Amino acid sequence: MDYFYQMAQQSGSGTPQVERNEFQVVQIRSAADAALKFAFRAIPVRILGINESQPTNMVEVSGREYCDGPGSCPCGLTAPNRKASTVWYGCNESNAQWALNLQGTDLSAATASKSFSDVVQATGRGIGNTAAHEIAHQFLENSFSCAMNDDLSKTGVYDGGNAKDPSMYTGLGPGRQPLHWSTNTGLCLFNKILWNTVRQ
Numbered sequence: 476m477d478y479f480y481q482m483a484q485q486s487g488s489g490t491p492q493v494e495r496n497e498f499q500v501v502q503i504r505s506a507a508d509a510a511l512k513f514a515f516r517a518i519p520v521r522i523l524g525i526n527e528s529q530p531t532n533m534v535e536v537s538g539r540e541y542c543d544g545p546g547s548c549p550c551g552l553t554a555p556n557r558k559a560s561t562v563w564y565g566c567n568e569s570n571a572q573w574a575l576n577l578q579g580t581d582l583s584a585a586t587a588s589k590s591f592s593d594v595v596q597a598t599g600r601g602i603g604n605t606a607a608h609e610i611a612h613q614f615l616e617n618s619f620s621c622a623m624n625d626d627l628s629k630t631g632v633y634d635g636g637n638a639k640d641p642s643m644y645t646g647l648g649p650g651r652q653p654l655h656w657s658t659n660t661g662l663c664l665f666n667k668i669l670w671n672t673v674r675q
């Protein structure tokens with residue numbers, strides 16, 4: 476897939492766009508990996524790279540964009556009863572800029588700046604945190620009492636499902652509390668993965 480930087484909020488004419496270099500791609504990947512591992516650190520799962528082993532659950536990162544309605548382009552999606560989800564790079568890249576308040580700053584000519592590097596990190600973090608959210612959908616399926624919240628007003632939690640929640644990209648929620656699972660969802664995930672049970 477193509478990794479590129481594109482300013483989230485366009486001003487004037489032209490679309491500033493610049494391709495990420497190899498080092499920045501590695502940074503995005505390792506930030507995504509670290510965020511996903513952090514999300515599941517208290518839950519007994521192994522996070523594997525694509526070629527490492529046959530995984531039971533999967534998340535694919537797509538360079539394209541997917542919109543299911545006008546202005547409704549999710550950063551991740553899990554179809555019901557599937558063990559594979561999709562996370563979209565472009566959505567995370569764009570929302571990372573909003574989270575850092577850099578949506579209106581053209582960084583295409585400043586790829587060596589700290590701001591650009593912050594966007595790189597936040598994009599990777601967003602991909603990893605969105606992947607954690609989608610993987611949780613796979614585990615919890617359509618259980619009633621253990622369903623994911625997907626409540627856009629819930630911020631600072633993996634289960635909120637709000638692509639515009641800045642904490643998905645900064646890793647810090649309200650009161651600078653690290654991004655975490657809501658108590659019920661965390662418990663549900665733990666029980667499901669360890670004992671393969673969910674309360675229906």
Ligand SMILES: [Zn+2]
Pocket residue numbers: 608612623625636
């Ligand atoms: Zn969701």
